[in-house]
Structure formats: C-alpha cells, structure tokens
Amino acid sequence: MHAVSLASPAPHWLSAEQLLPAAASAVHDWLFNEDSLTRRLTELSAGGFSVTPLREGWLTLRDDECAALDVPPGSPGWVREVYLLGNGQPWVFARSVAAKQALQGSGLDLQQLGSRSLGELLFSDQAFTRGRLQACRYPGAWLPAEVVQENLWARRSCFRRGALAVLVAEVFLPDFWPAASR
Structure with missing residues (x-):
C-alpha cells in the first residue's frame, strides 16, 4: 500500500494538440x-495480460479528479488502483475514480471487479461515452512506493453514462516501453 498526498502538485493534463513539444510518435x-488499452495490452503480451488490484475503497478524491468529474473539491469517491500486467510484469499503473454521489444508484458496482479489467467493462457497455484523452508527466508521489519515479507518461479520460462519470488514469511504467518497442 502507499499513501497518496493530496498536497502533491497537480500535473498539467494536456490534449494531443496542447502537448508541446509533442511526444515521440510511439509514445x-x-x-x-x-x-x-486492455485490448492493446492483451495483443502486445500475446494473451499474457492480467490485472493485479492494489487498493480500492471510498476515499477523498484529489482536486484534479474532482475538477475532471465536475464535483466540489474534497468530494468522496470510489478509488480503484491496479497494475495492468503484461506477461507478469507491471506495465501500467491505473487509477480509476467515480464520485460517490453519482456512483451510488448508478447500477455500476465497481467493488465486484476484482482482477477483471475496468476498461473491458467500460468498452463493452455502449451506454458509456469516452471523453477526450489527456496526457501528462505523472507525479511520482502519486505512484505506489515500489514503482515511484518522476515524470512517467500518463493519460486519462472520463467515461460518462448519464449522471455517472468514471475517470480513468493510466501511467505507463518503465517496463512497458521495451515491450512496446519490440
């Protein structure tokens, strides 16, 4: 487990057009x-994809998450943190959040996912629409202790279904890039 500092400076999440200088084409x-991403990682790992849950539960959402979900700062929400693994190696750290008020009564039970991919669920439910992808260099203080590193590439997007919004952030870990460049 790890402690997430709510005081960590928020990254600047940018659209593809705003990201200057642009990241290398593969990145x-x-x-x-x-x-x-679940499907792409499954293909890249030749079927060796798995999910390892790290923590989940009701927590206070970070200010950048509250802003993305259009809820007041300090709002409670469901937080799920997992590793997305390729052939047993953590390739991506994923943090998914949903505001408590919107999640309750939505019919979506994130507590039942276990080692299943949230992305698989979101992409299989046609009622969800995906918002714009944004990228940043992720703060090391927001990562699990065993993978802390500054300035790793991350992306996020918000999936919406009616009043429910699920914000999914995915941080590409160092072991991912050698596999992606093969």
Whole structure:
C-alpha cells in the first residue's frame, strides 16, 4: 500500500494538440490511441495480460479528479488502483475514480471487479461515452512506493453514462516501453 498526498502538485493534463513539444510518435500513439488499452495490452503480451488490484475503497478524491468529474473539491469517491500486467510484469499503473454521489444508484458496482479489467467493462457497455484523452508527466508521489519515479507518461479520460462519470488514469511504467518497442 502507499499513501497518496493530496498536497502533491497537480500535473498539467494536456490534449494531443496542447502537448508541446509533442511526444515521440510511439509514445504519442500509446497516449492518445482511443482503442481499449486492455485490448492493446492483451495483443502486445500475446494473451499474457492480467490485472493485479492494489487498493480500492471510498476515499477523498484529489482536486484534479474532482475538477475532471465536475464535483466540489474534497468530494468522496470510489478509488480503484491496479497494475495492468503484461506477461507478469507491471506495465501500467491505473487509477480509476467515480464520485460517490453519482456512483451510488448508478447500477455500476465497481467493488465486484476484482482482477477483471475496468476498461473491458467500460468498452463493452455502449451506454458509456469516452471523453477526450489527456496526457501528462505523472507525479511520482502519486505512484505506489515500489514503482515511484518522476515524470512517467500518463493519460486519462472520463467515461460518462448519464449522471455517472468514471475517470480513468493510466501511467505507463518503465517496463512497458521495451515491450512496446519490440
């Protein structure tokens, strides 16, 4: 487990057009490709994809998350943190959040996901629409202790279904890039 400092300076989440200088083309493709990351990682790992849950529960959302979800700062929400693994290696750290008020009564039970991919669920439900992808260099203080590193590439997008919004952030870990460049 790890402690997330709510006081960590928020990164500047940028659209593909705002990201200057632009990331290398291979990096840019992984940051802004709108296909399911779960499906892409499954293909890249030749079926060796898995999810390892790290923590989940009701927590106070970070200010950048509250802003993206259009809820007041300090709002409570469901937080799910997992590793997305390729052939047993953590390739991506993912943090998904939803405001408590919107999640309750939505019919979506994130507590039941276990080691299943949230992305698989979101992409299979046609009622969800995906917002614009944004990227940043992720603060090391927001990562699990065993993978802390500054300035890793991350992306996020918000999936909406009616009043429910689920914000999904995905941080590409160092072990991912050698596999992606093969």
